[in-house]
Amino acid sequence: MPSSNSFLSRKTILAFLGPALILVAVFLVFPAFWVLYLGLTDQALTGVRAVSPSFVGMKNFNIAFHDDFFYNALKISFIFVIGSAWLGQALLGLVLSVILYELKGPIKTVVSGAAVLAWIIPEVVVAYLWIAFLDKDFGLLNQILAPLGVTRVNWLYAHPVLAIVFFNVWRGTAFSMLLFSSALETIPPSFIESARVMGASMFQRFFQIVLPQIRAILLTDLILITLWTFNVFTPFLLTGGGPSFRSEILPIYIWRTSFKYFKLGYGSSVSTILLVINLGFALLYLLAQRRKKHV
Amino acid sequence: MSKAARIVLVLFLALVTIWFALPLLWLIVTPFSKAPSLGISLTAPTLHNFAEVMKARSALLAFKNSVIISAGSVVLVVLLASLASYALSRSNFAGKELIITMLLIFSSMVTGVAAMVPIYALCQKLRLIDSLLGVVLVFSAGFLPTAIFILKDFIDRVPRAYEEAALVDGSKGTDLFGRIVFPLIGPGAAVVAVLCFVNIWSNFLVPFILIRSNSKIPSSVAIYQFFTEVGIPRIGLISAYSLLYALPVLVVYFWVSRKYGFGFFGGLKG
Numbered sequence: 001m002p003s004s005n006s007f008l009s010r011k012t013i014l015a016f017l018g019p020a021l022i023l024v025a026v027f028l029v030f031p032a033f034w035v036l037y038l039g040l041t042d043q044a045l046t047g048v049r050a051v052s053p054s055f056v057g058m059k060n061f062n063i064a065f066h067d068d069f070f071y072n073a074l075k076i077s078f079i080f081v082i083g084s085a086w087l088g089q090a091l092l093g094l095v096l097s098v099i100l101y102e103l104k105g106p107i108k109t110v111v112s113g114a115a116v117l118a119w120i121i122p123e124v125v126v127a128y129l130w131i132a133f134l135d136k137d138f139g140l141l142n143q144i145l146a147p148l149g150v151t152r153v154n155w156l157y158a159h160p161v162l163a164i165v166f167f168n169v170w171r172g173t174a175f176s177m178l179l180f181s182s183a184l185e186t187i188p189p190s191f192i193e194s195a196r197v198m199g200a201s202m203f204q205r206f207f208q209i210v211l212p213q214i215r216a217i218l219l220t221d222l223i224l225i226t227l228w229t230f231n232v233f234t235p236f237l238l239t240g241g242g243p244s245f246r247s248e249i250l251p252i253y254i255w256r257t258s259f260k261y262f263k264l265g266y267g268s269s270v271s272t273i274l275l276v277i278n279l280g281f282a283l284l285y286l287l288a289q290r291r292k293k294h295v
Numbered sequence: 296m297s298k299a300a301r302i303v304l305v306l307f308l309a310l311v312t313i314w315f316a317l318p319l320l321w322l323i324v325t326p327f328s329k330a331p332s333l334g335i336s337l338t339a340p341t342l343h344n345f346a347e348v349m350k351a352r353s354a355l356l357a358f359k360n361s362v363i364i365s366a367g368s369v370v371l372v373v374l375l376a377s378l379a380s381y382a383l384s385r386s387n388f389a390g391k392e393l394i395i396t397m398l399l400i401f402s403s404m405v406t407g408v409a410a411m412v413p414i415y416a417l418c419q420k421l422r423l424i425d426s427l428l429g430v431v432l433v434f435s436a437g438f439l440p441t442a443i444f445i446l447k448d449f450i451d452r453v454p455r456a457y458e459e460a461a462l463v464d465g466s467k468g469t470d471l472f473g474r475i476v477f478p479l480i481g482p483g484a485a486v487v488a489v490l491c492f493v494n495i496w497s498n499f500l501v502p503f504i505l506i507r508s509n510s511k512i513p514s515s516v517a518i519y520q521f522f523t524e525v526g527i528p529r530i531g532l533i534s535a536y537s538l539l540y541a542l543p544v545l546v547v548y549f550w551v552s553r554k555y556g557f558g559f560f561g562g563l564k565g
Contacts, residue, residue: 012469013382017394020379020439024398027436031413032405038413096311099304111308114315120548122497124518125322125537131333131522132325133318138334140317170315202300231406233500237519251408258412259504267412274409282403286396 032275039269045262053265060269070270072245073253077230079161080168080249085229088169090222093176098206101184112177119174127237130167131156156239160247164235171234176221183217184210220288227281230274250274326538331531344535354536356510357517360427361540364513365496367431368438372491373484375435376442377450381472383443384450385458402440407500415504425507433505434495442487449483450476489551493544514540 008016039060043053064070096115100108118126133140136154146152155163187210195205211218233251235241241248241256248256254274258267325331327340348354383391407414414433415424423429457479458471466474477484499515506512512520518537522528 008382008386010388013386013388016378016382016472020375020443021394023375023432023436024401024439027414027417027433028405028410028440029397029401031410031417032401034417035410035413038416043416092311096308099308103301103304103308107305107308111312111315114312114319116548116552117319117545118315120493120544121319121322121541122499122515122544124497124499124515125541126318128518128522128533128537129318129321132321135333138332140320140335143334144317170318227403227406231408233408237499254408255411258415264412264416271409271412275404278404278406278409279400282400285403286399 035268035271035275038265039272041265041268042263043265043268045259045264047262050264056265060266063266064270064273069245069248069253073248073250076161076246076248077250080165080235081226081229083161083165084168084172085225086222088165089172089176089225089229090218092169093173093221094180094218096173096177097180097184098210100181101210102202112174112181115174115177118170119172123234124237126167126171127234130163130170130238134163157243160239160243164238164247164249167235167238168229168232172225172229176225179217179221180214183214187213216288216291220285223281223285223288227278227285230277230281322534322538322541325530325534328531328534331534333530344531345539347529347532348536348539351532351536353509354514354517354532357512357514358540360511361496361513361515363427364430364434364502365492367427368434368495369488369491371431371435372438372442373488376439376446376487377477377480377484378472379439380443380446380450381476384447385455398440398443402437405437407437407498411500411504414501418505424505425511426505427511430502430505430513433501434498438491438494442491445487445490446480446483449480453479489547493547496544 040055040057041053042049042056042059044050096111100111121129132138134155136142136152136157139155141155142150142152153159191209191213192205195209200208231251232249233255235247235249236252236255239247241252250270251274254267254270257263257270320335321333324335324337326344327342328336329338329341329343330336331344383395418424418426418429418433421429423432453476457475461471461475497515499519502513502516503519506516509520514536518533518540521533521536
């Protein structure tokens with residue numbers, strides 16, 4: 001387009017673009033690179049090593065790869081992602097959106113409304129709601145289970161991973177559900193109608209018509225929620241990573257080593273590992289978006 | 296669909312909906328309860344707990360800090376993002392695609408969790424620890440890429456004919472943005488402002504890491520401190536305060552979903 005540069009001079013472009021790019025460069029891009037360097041030092045939060053840290057090479061990474069707590073955090077993060085994001089949010093979101101698509105009507109508003117409320121309320125508040133819900137002595141869950149013969153359980157203490165997994169399914173399913181719902185709306189109704197006329201059951205219609213049509217969206221959804229779930233800090237507000245590190249996902253491990261044990265350098269090396277994982281998913285996302293555009 | 300299958304599906308939906316609603320019940324009941332506990336205790340409603348909040352200076356101060364942080368970030372993000380996305384939309388310089396790709400990669404990769412350590416260290420170097428400005432700058436930088444993508448989409452759809460006409464009338468290039476384009480992208484700016492506000496108002500980690508003194512913490516950190524403080528947690532106060540703190544987000548949410556439908560939030564929050 002020859003006329004595309006005609007409104008704005010080079011100076012104007014620079015003046016308009018500059019402030020935003022500088023802010024992003026300083027507070028978003030620079031930290032991502034600086035963390036690579038910090039991870040190679042013994043930078044501390046306080047004391048001498050806070051002012052004049054020294055270069056220690058790969059020592060921090062060596063420590064991490066020999067630290068049982070690091071593997072513990074990695075393992076719990078994996079369980080958390082597979083349990084709450086894949087089996088939880090994505091699957092439940094898909095099932096809900098397909099059922100709502102089949103049923104239609106005002107029931108959709110009620111279900112979406114409840115799910116979206118769980119998703120939109122600030123994290124500190126939902127964490128407190130779940131602390132109350134799961135409380136051993138007063139919590140609503142134990143009160144509901146009591147008539148069924150279940151004795152009181154201290155959920156956050158006895159089953160911390162299960163608790164944060166269920167919490168996160170509750171918290172995040174709305175996103176996948178809304179995404180799939182809007183994808184389903186784009187399927188031409190005639191596809192499904194003709195299958196129905198030909199006598200295909202709901203399951204046949206789902207696997208042979210609906211699923212192939214929303215495959216790309218399903219992939220996008222999985223990439224995004226995996227990335228987000230790996231990086232969610234809310235379980236800290238529920239369990240603090242405990243009891244005795246049993247629900248310590250990677251983000252809480254980074255916080256504990258850096259800000260509770262003051263080892264910023266070590267925390268940086270673990271952050272680097274998380275950033276590399278994130279970069280992988282970000283590139284996957286980019287690739288999926290590109291492919292969607294070109295198809 | 297057979298009748299039986301329909302009944303099974305509706306039953307399943309009902310159970311899931313109840314599951315979503317149960318934990319929320321506490322937030323509706325307890326703030327108005329005379330005997331607030333972690334359980335659901337239905338009593339004659341009272342506003343006593345809200346009166347407690349009004350007496351708690353630290354709670355009110357935290358609310359004010361939340362307003363300052365959110366308002367500051369929203370203004371900064373909308374202003375800088377609309378300028379930047381206008382420049383990106385109406386030009387074709389070398390490296391433009393690279394900038395857009397880099398923004399996309401870094402904004403999804405550099406999360407608050409992954410960057411909490413370097414962001415803390417950076418703010419320490421810049422003397423921005425325990426400063427509301429520091430929190431505003433970190434939030435704004437984090438949200439700018441998303442805001443730019445949304446606004447660029449809006450500006451791309453504004454026909455250039457308006458600007459061309461204004462140029463013929465003798466307007467300068469820099470005037471085009473303020474006089475013509477910005478008023479036209481009002482809905483886009485509103486979308487960005489809403490998303491930015493909801494995310495920043497709710498965020499816990501960034502101020503938790505960057506703010507030291509009790510007089511500067513926002514509501515998210517204040518609520519966390521209320522229930523981790525030693526002694527008996529003041530459940531009445533916490534529940535009422537939590538409801539007040541969640542209210543702006545709920546109001547914005549109801550307003551937006553009435554106007555645009557639930558789908559609005561899909562794909563944008565994160």
